[in-house]
Amino acid sequence: MVEQNGAVSIKNVSKIYPNGTIGLNQVDLDIKAGEFVVIVGLSGAGKSTLLRAINRLHDVTSGTIVIDGQDITQAKGRQLRNIRRNIAMIFQNFNLVKRATVGRNVLNGRVGYYATWQSILGLFSAADKQQAIVALEHVNMLEKYYIRADELSGGQQQRVAIARAMVQSPHVVLADEPIAALDPKNTQMVMDDLKRLNEELGLTVIVNLHSVPLALQYASRIVGLRAGQLVYDKPIDEVNQNDFDAIYVEESAKESSK
Ligand SMILES: Nc1ncnc2c1ncn2[C@@H]1O[C@H](COP(=O)(O)OP(=O)(O)OP(=O)(O)O)[C@@H](O)[C@H]1O
Secondary structure, rough: OOOOOOOEEEEEEOOOOOOOOEEEEEEEEEEOOOOEEEEEEEOOOOHHHHHHOOOOOOOOOOEEEEEEOOOOOOOOOHHHHHHHHHHHOOOOOOOOOOEEEEEHHHHHHHHHOOOOHHHHHOOOHHHHHHHHHHHHHHOOOHHHHOHHHHHOHHHHHHHHHHHHHHOOOOEEEEEEEOOOOHHHHHHHHHHHHHHHHHHHOOOOOEEOOHHHHHHHOOOOEEEEEOOEEEEEEHHHOOOOOHHHHHHHOHHHHHOOOO
């Protein structure tokens, strides 16, 4: 049997920012390949900090994060680059190159496979261009191939970002509040696109969301953070609405009820 890639094992991870703020406090979380995990929690709970630790956009203070057997917190140079290649990130603000075409933005998902000079010159192979076309078809955006990214709506830009993530051929997709800037129709489309990456391509998807109804609709597992700590972790079929009180109760409300 071929082992599926995309397992993320987070062990005893803490992150203390230079100003002393605790971003994460001894978080343990084992995510299996092919899961669709939604991380919920109040603003400031540590959701972004956790996602950014997983692809090492920032360093953790202690603990380990092992992705398909390799510890990204300790990796350097080529090894770090190779682990990162397997992790795609989708941001709230899309992070596209606004003045570049949709096609070029999608091809940027391949830069991890080229020397820097090649990607700067846009020397992408025919096979990669074909992959970009397939990815844009997947998110129903192929007709926009030659359009500049800044001419698209927010929802369309996010779908281009999803196509860019696809051509990266990752094992894990991280999405940090991907629908925060979108209306309900685009929210649905973007969440559906993420679900298809999970179901059709078998990718592990980890999404930060504020919305509990969306978490319930899409997740195979829900994880709750509060004040940097993991306070909740259940497969979707064991989740009930009351559970969210534990995640969303404000510290102040808790204190005043004592
Ligand atoms: N660069 C930073 N320097 C100092 N503190 C930070 C930094 N980034 C985040 N924090 C703090 O770390 C804690 C966790 O923040 P984080 O952004 O991870 O929360 P979040 O759950 O993603 O919130 P939101 O839903 O608002 O994005 C917060 O107290 C925040 O103020």
